[in-house]
Amino acid sequence: MGIAGESVAVVGAGIGGLSLAYQLKKQGKPVTVFEAAAEAGGKIKTLHLDGFELDLGPVSCAETATLKQLLADLHLEQEVIAAKSAVSKRYIFSGGTIHAIEPSPLKLLMHPMLSWSGRLGLLRDVFIKPEAEQTHSDETVAQFVRRHFGEEAHQKLFNPVLNGIYAGDSEALSISSTLAMVKTLAGTYGSVIKGLRAEKGKLNMSRKIIGIKGGFIRVVEALQEELGADLHLATAVKKITPSENGVKLSLHTNEGEQERFFDKVYLALPSYACADLLADIDAQMASALKQIRYPKVWQIYCEAETSDQVFDGFGFLVPAMERKSLLGAICITNLFPDKAPAGKTLFALFCGGDRPYAFEPSVEQAVKEFHSILKPSLLKVLHVQEWSEAIPQFYVGHKKLLQSLKAWEARYPAIFFAGNYVSGVSLGDCVEYGLKINSEKGSVEVR
Ligand SMILES: Cc1cc2nc3c(=O)[nH]c(=O)nc-3n(C[C@H](O)[C@H](O)[C@H](O)COP(=O)(O)OP(=O)(O)OC[C@H]3O[C@@H](n4cnc5c(N)ncnc54)[C@H](O)[C@@H]3O)c2cc1C
The missing domain is CATH 3.90.660.20 (Protoporphyrinogen oxidase, mitochondrial; domain 2)
Known part of the structure; x- marks a missing residue:
C-alpha cells in the first residue's frame, strides 16, 4: 500500500501516543490507537476535590x-x-x-550552603580544557560533576536537581542523556561555565x-476528541507479529480476542510494556528494554x-x-x-x-x-x-540502547518505538516526537 493510504496503529494513549496519532491523522494517514486502560492519558490525570484541582502526574x-x-x-x-x-x-x-x-556561578561561589572547600571545588571547571574533556565519553552525572565542580556541588546542587526532574539517582544517570546541554558545552569549551558565558545569547x-x-487532562480530552472512534480504549495489545507486508496485532478487548493488520505500528509505551510485546521476536532486545528502571x-x-x-x-x-x-x-x-x-x-x-x-x-x-x-x-x-x-531512568548506556532501537527499526521497517524513554520525559519532549515525524522515513532521529 502507498504512503498516503497506509494504515497505521499507535499502541498506547499517553500524551506521547495521542499527540503522535493526532499528527499522523493530520498528515492524512488512517490511524488507529489502542489503549489498554479504560481511560486515555497514561501518566496524566486530573482530580477535582473540594474546590482543589489536582494535576496527577505532570x-x-x-x-x-x-x-x-x-x-x-x-x-x-x-x-x-x-x-x-x-x-x-x-x-x-x-x-x-x-x-x-x-x-549564577558567581552567586553559588558565595553561597552559605557550601563550605569553603565546596566553593573552591566549583572553580575546577574553569581549568578544564576541551581536549581533556573529549577523552571522557558518557559517564554518570556524579562522575561528570565531581570532575567539574567537586563532590559538594554534586551532592548539594546537582543531585537534588536530578531528583526533581527524574526522581533519579545522579550516581547512575547518564550526563549525556539527562543534561545533554551541559555535556555539549563541556565538549566544546572544556569548562561548562565558560561555555554558558560564550553561548549566553543562544541558550534558551x-x-x-x-x-x-x-x-492537563484537558489536553488529553482534546486529543481524544480529535481522534474520535479511531481511539479504542480497554484494548490491550498482547502480541505483535511482523510479516513481509506489515504487522499483525493480537488484541484483548472486553468482547474477547481480535487480530488486526497494519502497515506500520508505533509502540508509544513504557519500555517494560514494549519488552513484553517483543519477547517472542527478539528476546535480547526485550531484555534490554526491561532493564530500564522506573x-x-x-x-x-x-x-x-x-x-x-x-x-x-x-x-x-x-x-x-x-x-x-x-x-x-x-x-x-x-x-x-x-x-x-x-x-x-x-x-x-x-x-x-x-x-x-x-x-x-x-x-x-x-x-x-x-x-x-x-x-x-x-x-x-x-x-x-x-x-x-x-519515570524511566536514563542510566549510562541509554544512548547506545536508543541507537540499537534505531538499528532494530531498520530490520523491522514496520515497527517504531515511541514513549518517553525514547522522546525524553517532559511533556514538551513527548509532544515533539509526534510533530517531528518524518513522513518519508516514518521515524525520527535519536536525540
Ligand atoms: C509523578 C510524575 C510527575 C511528573 N511531572 C512532570 C512535570 O511536572 N512536567 C513534565 O513535563 N513532565 C512530568 N512528568 C513526565 C510526563 O508526565 C511523562 O513523561 C508523560 O506523561 C509520559 O507519556 P507517555 O505517553 O510516554 O507514557 P504513558 O503516559 O505512560 O502512556 C503509556 C500508555 O500505554 C498504555 N499501555 C501500556 N501497555 C499497553 C498495551 N500492551 N496495549 C495498549 N496500551 C498499553 C498505558 O496504559 C498508558 O496509557 C511526570 C511524570 C510523573 C509520573
Missing part, C-alpha cells in the same frame, strides 16, 4: 514551540496559564533548612512555565497553612544525602493560584525515587519531613497518588 511544563502549536491546534490557547513569578525562586534543603538558589534558559485551566514515586497533595513563614518559591528539593523519604515539594498555588479555593495553599509533595542506597520510602514519613521543614500551622493530606512505575 503539574507544570516548559512551553516549547511545538507544545504551543499543539495547544493552538487544539484551541486550548485560552486555557493556558502562565506560572506566576515565584517559578524562578527555587530552594534546596540542606543542613536542616531551605536555601534559595540562583543559577528561561522558558515559560505553564499549566492548563482544568488540568522507580516508584508517590505524589502527595496537601493543603498547608504557612501563617508564620509564608513560602514564596516554586518549591524545594531534597538531596539524596539527607536520606529522607521526601524528594521535594512544589507550592502549586504559588504558580497557579486558581488551583485551590481562595486563600488556601496547595502543595504537591514527592516521595520515593531512585537512590544510591537501600531505601524504603514512606508516605507518612515524607509528610512528617515536609512538616518539620516548612512548619505549617495546618497540614492536611488531600490525596495520595502512587505511581508504581513513574
Whole structure:
C-alpha cells in the first residue's frame, strides 16, 4: 500500500501516543490507537476535590514551540496559564533548612550552603580544557560533576536537581542523556561555565512555565476528541507479529480476542510494556528494554497553612544525602493560584525515587519531613497518588540502547518505538516526537 493510504496503529494513549496519532491523522494517514486502560492519558490525570484541582502526574511544563502549536491546534490557547513569578525562586534543603538558589556561578561561589572547600571545588571547571574533556565519553552525572565542580556541588546542587526532574539517582544517570546541554558545552569549551558565558545569547534558559485551566487532562480530552472512534480504549495489545507486508496485532478487548493488520505500528509505551510485546521476536532486545528502571514515586497533595513563614518559591528539593523519604515539594498555588479555593495553599509533595542506597520510602514519613521543614500551622493530606512505575531512568548506556532501537527499526521497517524513554520525559519532549515525524522515513532521529 502507498504512503498516503497506509494504515497505521499507535499502541498506547499517553500524551506521547495521542499527540503522535493526532499528527499522523493530520498528515492524512488512517490511524488507529489502542489503549489498554479504560481511560486515555497514561501518566496524566486530573482530580477535582473540594474546590482543589489536582494535576496527577505532570503539574507544570516548559512551553516549547511545538507544545504551543499543539495547544493552538487544539484551541486550548485560552486555557493556558502562565506560572506566576515565584517559578524562578527555587530552594534546596540542606543542613536542616531551605536555601534559595540562583543559577549564577558567581552567586553559588558565595553561597552559605557550601563550605569553603565546596566553593573552591566549583572553580575546577574553569581549568578544564576541551581536549581533556573529549577523552571522557558518557559517564554518570556524579562522575561528570565531581570532575567539574567537586563532590559538594554534586551532592548539594546537582543531585537534588536530578531528583526533581527524574526522581533519579545522579550516581547512575547518564550526563549525556539527562543534561545533554551541559555535556555539549563541556565538549566544546572544556569548562561548562565558560561555555554558558560564550553561548549566553543562544541558550534558551528561561522558558515559560505553564499549566492548563482544568488540568492537563484537558489536553488529553482534546486529543481524544480529535481522534474520535479511531481511539479504542480497554484494548490491550498482547502480541505483535511482523510479516513481509506489515504487522499483525493480537488484541484483548472486553468482547474477547481480535487480530488486526497494519502497515506500520508505533509502540508509544513504557519500555517494560514494549519488552513484553517483543519477547517472542527478539528476546535480547526485550531484555534490554526491561532493564530500564522506573522507580516508584508517590505524589502527595496537601493543603498547608504557612501563617508564620509564608513560602514564596516554586518549591524545594531534597538531596539524596539527607536520606529522607521526601524528594521535594512544589507550592502549586504559588504558580497557579486558581488551583485551590481562595486563600488556601496547595502543595504537591514527592516521595520515593531512585537512590544510591537501600531505601524504603514512606508516605507518612515524607509528610512528617515536609512538616518539620516548612512548619505549617495546618497540614492536611488531600490525596495520595502512587505511581508504581513513574519515570524511566536514563542510566549510562541509554544512548547506545536508543541507537540499537534505531538499528532494530531498520530490520523491522514496520515497527517504531515511541514513549518517553525514547522522546525524553517532559511533556514538551513527548509532544515533539509526534510533530517531528518524518513522513518519508516514518521515524525520527535519536536525540
Ligand atoms: C509523578 C510524575 C510527575 C511528573 N511531572 C512532570 C512535570 O511536572 N512536567 C513534565 O513535563 N513532565 C512530568 N512528568 C513526565 C510526563 O508526565 C511523562 O513523561 C508523560 O506523561 C509520559 O507519556 P507517555 O505517553 O510516554 O507514557 P504513558 O503516559 O505512560 O502512556 C503509556 C500508555 O500505554 C498504555 N499501555 C501500556 N501497555 C499497553 C498495551 N500492551 N496495549 C495498549 N496500551 C498499553 C498505558 O496504559 C498508558 O496509557 C511526570 C511524570 C510523573 C509520573
